[in-house]
Amino acid sequence: MYSTAHPRDYPACSGCSLCRLVCPMWRSHRDPRFSPEGLAKARQNGAAVTELADVLDACVLCGACDPVCPENIDLGGMIMDLRRDVPARPEQAALQTGYRKAAAAPDAAPAGALLLPGAALRADAGLLARVLELLGIGCATDDGADIALALEIGGAIDPGRRRSFLDMLGGRTLVVGDGLLLRELRHWLPGARLQGLGEALGNLGAIRRRIASADFYVVEARAYHADHERLVAHYDALRKESGCSMNLDLQRIAIPGCDEAEASWMLKGRRPARILVESPAEREVFRCVAGVPVLHLAELAAPNEEMHNA
Amino acid sequence: MAPDALQGIVRQQTNAARWNGAGWPDFVAALCAAGVEVAESAATRGIFATDAGGTAYGLPHGVVVARSAAQVAGLLQAAQAHRVPVTVRGGGLTTEGESVAYGGVLLDMTGMSRVLAIDADALTVRTEAGIYWHGLAEELRRAGLDYLSAPLNMTSSVGGTLGVGGIDVNSARLGCSADQAISLQVVTPTGEIVECSDSENAELFQRVILGYGQFGVITEATLKIRPYTPLSMHYYYYSTLRSAIEDLQMLDANDASDYSGILTIMDCAVNLLVAFDSSEREAAFKANWEQRLRGHGEFGFALCMAGHYALRPWKAGEALYLLKRKQAVFPEFRRPEFHRDGRMEDRTVVFSRAVWKHWGSRNMVIPDLATSADKFIDAVERGNAVCRKFFPHYTLYCVGIKLRPEHKPHYEMSCVPPDAEGWAYGCEFEPMIEDAVYSRDHFQSFKNAIYDIGVDLGASYYRFGGMMKGYIRRVFGDALVDKHLAMKRRADPAMILNRDVIF
Ligand SMILES: Cc1cc2nc3c(=O)[nH]c(=O)nc-3n(C[C@H](O)[C@H](O)[C@H](O)COP(=O)(O)OP(=O)(O)OC[C@H]3O[C@@H](n4cnc5c(N)ncnc54)[C@H](O)[C@@H]3O)c2cc1C
Numbered sequence: 001m002y003s004t005a006h007p008r009d010y011p012a013c014s015g016c017s018l019c020r021l022v023c024p025m026w027r028s029h030r031d032p033r034f035s036p037e038g039l040a041k042a043r044q045n046g047a048a049v050t051e052l053a054d055v056l057d058a059c060v061l062c063g064a065c066d067p068v069c070p071e072n073i074d075l076g077g078m079i080m081d082l083r084r085d086v087p088a089r090p091e092q093a094a095l096q097t098g099y100r101k102a103a104a105a106p107d108a109a110p111a112g113a114l115l116l117p118g119a120a121l122r123a124d125a126g127l128l129a130r131v132l133e134l135l136g137i138g139c140a141t142d143d144g145a146d147i148a149l150a151l152e153i154g155g156a157i158d159p160g161r162r163r164s165f166l167d168m169l170g171g172r173t174l175v176v177g178d179g180l181l182l183r184e185l186r187h188w189l190p191g192a193r194l195q196g197l198g199e200a201l202g203n204l205g206a207i208r209r210r211i212a213s214a215d216f217y218v219v220e221a222r223a224y225h226a227d228h229e230r231l232v233a234h235y236d237a238l239r240k241e242s243g244c245s246m247n248l249d250l251q252r253i254a255i256p257g258c259d260e261a262e263a264s265w266m267l268k269g270r271r272p273a274r275i276l277v278e279s280p281a282e283r284e285v286f287r288c289v290a291g292v293p294v295l296h297l298a299e300l301a302a303p304n305e306e307m308h309n310a
Numbered sequence: 311m312a313p314d315a316l317q318g319i320v321r322q323q324t325n326a327a328r329w330n331g332a333g334w335p336d337f338v339a340a341l342c343a344a345g346v347e348v349a350e351s352a353a354t355r356g357i358f359a360t361d362a363g364g365t366a367y368g369l370p371h372g373v374v375v376a377r378s379a380a381q382v383a384g385l386l387q388a389a390q391a392h393r394v395p396v397t398v399r400g401g402g403l404t405t406e407g408e409s410v411a412y413g414g415v416l417l418d419m420t421g422m423s424r425v426l427a428i429d430a431d432a433l434t435v436r437t438e439a440g441i442y443w444h445g446l447a448e449e450l451r452r453a454g455l456d457y458l459s460a461p462l463n464m465t466s467s468v469g470g471t472l473g474v475g476g477i478d479v480n481s482a483r484l485g486c487s488a489d490q491a492i493s494l495q496v497v498t499p500t501g502e503i504v505e506c507s508d509s510e511n512a513e514l515f516q517r518v519i520l521g522y523g524q525f526g527v528i529t530e531a532t533l534k535i536r537p538y539t540p541l542s543m544h545y546y547y548y549s550t551l552r553s554a555i556e557d558l559q560m561l562d563a564n565d566a567s568d569y570s571g572i573l574t575i576m577d578c579a580v581n582l583l584v585a586f587d588s589s590e591r592e593a594a595f596k597a598n599w600e601q602r603l604r605g606h607g608e609f610g611f612a613l614c615m616a617g618h619y620a621l622r623p624w625k626a627g628e629a630l631y632l633l634k635r636k637q638a639v640f641p642e643f644r645r646p647e648f649h650r651d652g653r654m655e656d657r658t659v660v661f662s663r664a665v666w667k668h669w670g671s672r673n674m675v676i677p678d679l680a681t682s683a684d685k686f687i688d689a690v691e692r693g694n695a696v697c698r699k700f701f702p703h704y705t706l707y708c709v710g711i712k713l714r715p716e717h718k719p720h721y722e723m724s725c726v727p728p729d730a731e732g733w734a735y736g737c738e739f740e741p742m743i744e745d746a747v748y749s750r751d752h753f754q755s756f757k758n759a760i761y762d763i764g765v766d767l768g769a770s771y772y773r774f775g776g777m778m779k780g781y782i783r784r785v786f787g788d789a790l791v792d793k794h795l796a797m798k799r800r801a802d803p804a805m806i807l808n809r810d811v812i813f
Contacts, residue, residue, distance in 0.1 A: 014364060015357065015362075015402070016362070016465065016666060017465045018464065018465060020420070020442075020465070021445065021465065030375070030420065030421045032357050032358075032418055032420065038354075038357055041353070041356050041357040041359075042353035042354070042357070044356060045352045045355070045356030046352060046353070047352070047353035051351070233646070236646065249448055250444070250447060250448055251663070252648070268452060269449070269453055270452060
């Protein structure tokens with residue numbers, strides 16, 4: 001049996017290739033180098049990080065490889081670590097500076113449970129308002145967008161900044177819109193009550209009731225894979241209850257809606273009446289490839305409905 | 311190591327010799343001029359340093375990712391001209407180094423892994439041959455269809471499997487994967503692109519099917535498919551191998567189930583699995599066959615075991631191991647997300663996950679014996695005794711393979727034993743390596759001890775190539791091997807294609 005020690009690093013990769021089956025960058029390149037296995041093997045064979053820049057750039061950090069690795073290697077973490085040694089693109093660096101400035105003087109966070117919307121949801125004010133109303137919780141003005149971007153691009157995270165951010169969150173129930181930030185918060189705040197946006201909305205009766213068997217439901221991959229063991233049951237129940245189909249493959253790994261190719265692959269051979277997404281960013285991707293209505297989960301319920309029900 | 315393990319074995323050099331690299335730069339230049347990328351970095355070559363077995367090591371000089379039949383043809387033509395060996399690799403799930411390149415080019419077929427056409431009326435699929443069976447299943451399921459039979463391992467490829475066999479838990483009914491191929495596109499070792507089937511270029515078809523990649527690279531395949539059904543699974547537990555195998559063969563001979571196989575924890579807990587595609591078949595089994603099985607249900611078996619070990623306290627260690635193993639493995643086969651309404655949605659996902667998690671390790675030696683039905687119990691019992699001698703813990707996996715008389719020419723010099731009629735039976739003997747460290751000599755002696763049984767019984771093996779190729783002449787005899795070697799020399803004058811696997 002493989003070791004169950006966790007987390008493990010790339011030297012433990014024995015090349016079983018199971019990560020290729022679920023990897024979007026492998027699907028688009030069909031080249032063994034473009035896979036977590038390829039990266040781990042390259043490192044085992046002494047490749048410098050700079051030689052791997054193309055592959056590291058191609059990874060969408062969906063985290064699909066983590067739950068399938070029989071060696072329990074933290075493959076997502078390995079890739080994020082390697083990205084730290086690849087210089088960020090100028091536009092990414094500029095964006096991060098902007099986020100950092102915005103986070104420098106946040107308003108005081110409201111008391112109680114908090115939504116950390118993340119950059120994509122924050123960019124759609126109408127949708128954000130709807131989400132807040134449905135969940136009935138406050139919104140953090142500092143949602144760690146700079147930290148989330150740093151995780152994404154391999155940028156540095158100032159320890160002081162991280163500490164103050166986590167202090168602000170300490171002890172609260174959190175709904176986190178950014179899947180990558182959620183992944184890290186699970187490590188940084190062990191024991192905290194954390195939910196992804198999709199799970200939180202999907203637990204609302206007003207939304208759950210409106211998911212129909214003809215719908216195609218797109219699970220946000222990062223949040224899902226970061227807590228796969230638990231969430232697989234949540235989505236399985238949702239699938240059974242509503243009869244909808246989902247972007248989960250035969251291994252119950254999520255195909256990420258990161259680009260049009262992946263979205264098209266998800267929809268191949270399927271004719272849904274509607275597409276429901278958890279991530280606002282994926283709504284735009286599906287609108288480009290699907291000839292049917294694409295709705296964010298929050299758009300399923302009428303505003304105020306959940307509160308009235310409560 | 312067992313003192314008698316090497317008895318009667320001529321110690322031959324079975325590890326392939328590394329190719330010396332003569333003419334490599336000219337060869338690469340020729341390929342580059344033809345627009346073929348050859349990856350030469352250590353990082354890329356290192357991906358292919360070993361196979362699933364993890365005991366054979368070799369680095370290619372360069373890697374080519376297959377993109378089209380024309381590109382593969384160009385590669386093989388150049389390889390013939392420059393006498394550069396080409397090793398083809400699909401999933402790389404061999405364990406004897408058959409898909410490891412000891413120099414030369416490693417041709418990675420997974421670059422050709424797209425489904426080309428599904429014909430739901432004719433129930434056929436045309437696919438590129440580097441596709442993983444799991445990838446094929448993902449596409450077929452969208453159309454409510456499924457492949458017939460494939461290895462219970464998600465990362466085996468169609469092309470690699472058609473060349474070696476492909477055994478599923480429905481093979482006792484539907485035959486091996488290689489029997490599901492209707493036609494193939496093959497690039498011959500000299501670089502011609504040829505379509506072949508039982509009616510078109512039949513001789514090539516016969517040699518490529520179950521041919522261990524000796525007579526061509528399979529680039530596309532047309533396979534039979536069927537409507538998809540989830541399956542309902544039943545488990546029966548035995549404390550002896552003999553009674554479980556007798557019951558397995560009884561079920562197979564009477565077409566009493568759609569799926570059947572034996573999976574064990576050593577020889578103490580022997581699990582006969584029986585499964586069905588439809589409620590009708592399940593009901594017929596329950597009415598006619600179930601009461602004839604001598605196995606117990608899980609609870610009944612637990613009681614038997616408790617009684618057995620209560621009377622043998624000195625075997626407490628074994629009892630504890632069985633209990634621990636049961637607790638670890640059983641839930642894996644019952645995970646709710648892979649079942650709906652009590653039916654298993656995808657057997658390969660469930661078994662493959664369990665295999666990698668609970669049987670896999672960085673070193674895997676899985677010697678096997680393939681025999682006719684009547685020799686099978688003897689083979690398994692003798693193999694089991696060898697396992698007991700070499701390893702504290704191990705597992706056996708037994709399954710039947712329905713043979714197709716009209717495919718006899720396909721079976722020549724393959725894993726199908728020459729004397730088998732109706733069904734062949736295979737047993738894999740897999741030690742649990744766990745955290746132990748064994749030398750290569752220990753593994754090799756174990757494999758030899760198992761393979762010696764095959765020589766003695768007149769059996770065959772699923773994994774007879776690579777490091778075990780020393781057995782090929784002993785089991786098949788010089789006349790047959792020389793006949794195939796002559797065919798190989800005609801088809802592959804420079805002997806470049808998968809040259810270390812068989813001959
Ligand atoms: C953990 C584990 C579980 C397994 N379970 C099963 C099982 O349940 N049933 C079963 O039948 N087998 C099983 N096997 C064995 C393995 O699945 C088979 O060997 C497998 O089908 C081979 O497919 P592959 O794509 O990995 O081939 P590879 O290992 O890549 O290649 C096999 C041989 O075929 C050649 N080859 C590969 N692709 C091509 C091609 N396109 N054209 C021509 N030649 C080619 C290679 O050179 C090599 O000689 C298992 C192996 C392991 C390690």
